[in-house]
Amino acid sequence: MRTRWILALVMGLLLTACSSDDGASDGRVTLRFQSLAWQEESVDANKELVEEWNATHPDVRVEYVQGSWDSVHDQLLTSFEGGEAPDVIHDASDDLADFAYGGYLADLRELLPERLKSDIPERSWETATFGDGIYGVPFLQEPRVLIANAEWLRESGVRVPTPQEPWTWQEFRSIAKELSGEGKYGVAWPLKEPVSATLNLSLSTGGQMFHRGADGKVTVRFDAADEVVPRTVHDEVNTDGSASSATLGMGGSDTLPGFFGGKYAMVPLGFSYRQQIVQQAPKGFDWQVLPAPAGADGLAQGVSPQTLSVAEDSPYKKEAVEFIDFLLRPENMVRLALGDWMLPTGTEALKDPALHTAKDDWATGTALAAGLRSAPAQSVRGYPEWKDKVATPAFQEYYSGAIGIEELRKRLVEDGNLVLARYQR
Structure with missing residues (x-):
């Protein structure tokens, strides 16, 4: 009897652990991506990209979570302290300092692919650098x-x-x-x-x-x-x-x-x-x-560009950065920029003809990108x-x-x- 009771207890604990592992029991990872997109075009662009990722990455599913610029700092602080932070976090670079120094965000230096590191200029990376670490990927900016x-x-x-x-x-x-x-x-x-x-x-x-x-x-x-x-x-x-x-x-x-x-x-x-x-x-x-x-x-x-960060507590940092890399491919970064009526940070995306049109004066704004620097x-x-x-x-x-x-x-x-x-x- 005692042996069967111990065995049942162990099995129960194992089932509980598996059920709380974000879908890992079936071999699939689930990432929570909190987006602050609010304009209809921007929300649509973000959701479409999440759907495209999910369609081509069956083992790493992304769940879209809607956040708000009005309350993001306090909301993130609460979620960090409660151990419930999203894996991928959309924010602005001027809001990252306390989270970076507080140990809530992952240092991305060893996780970022070379393509992404070289595509975004150093002056943009400086906006998300705190101490010796990089705690966000700057991707949208506006003069x-x-x-x-x-x-x-x-x-x-x-x-x-x-x-x-x-x-x-x-x-x-x-x-x-x-x-x-x-x-x-x-x-x-x-x-x-x-x-x-x-x-x-x-x-x-x-x-x-x-x-x-x-x-x-x-x-x-x-x-x-x-x-x-x-x-x-x-x-x-x-x-x-x-x-x-x-x-x-x-x-x-x-x-x-x-x-x-x-x-x-x-x-x-x-x-x-x-x-x-x-x-x-x-x-x-x-x-x-x-x-x-x-x-x-x-x-x-x-x-202070918009950024994508990874929570330090996320067990799926590698997969989170792979999703960020997908979101910020040049053609996708252009879609996000057009949706928000802003400029991409990536040098390849900035070359896209859609950002150099006379209509709505896109060309004037794009011509100013080289002068954008980290906010003082x-x-x-x-x-x-x-x-x-x-x-x-x-x-x-x-x-x-x-x-x-x-x-x-x-x-x-x-x-x-x-x-x-x-x-x-």
């Missing part, structure tokens, strides 16, 4: 551009910039002033979240804001190169009257009704906003994409707190005219370094 009322520009007779001959920041300010008058504005700055836009555009002028010393510690500086973009915005709003103060608290989508209504000649927006414009613009509305102004460093601009705050520990508690209120007050440039500098540097110091002891 910040100027979306302009093309008819308004033609009637004004101003020089229209191109990626080969962009406006300087001073020229941009002068033209915005020239386009203003009679209750209309040359530009609308949607700066509800002003920090990343300011820092990323400031790369064109040589601005860095964060500086890493020989001891590895990061400090904040606000030098002359960092002042150019903030001064331009501030002076357009408070001195020239060429930018509407009402839009400073808006998100990008909030400015579109005024743009369509002829209130603003230009709006600085992410390249993917073209989809909303195509869908929402009144019939016959003529718009075009212009490059953001250039500075001492040309059209350099900071970006990408790997700075403590950046989220610095942004929320120090930089956001300081920039908001400066842009509205409530404080001057010296008070802005004091807050960003003195208060900012106190915050960062707590993360670098």
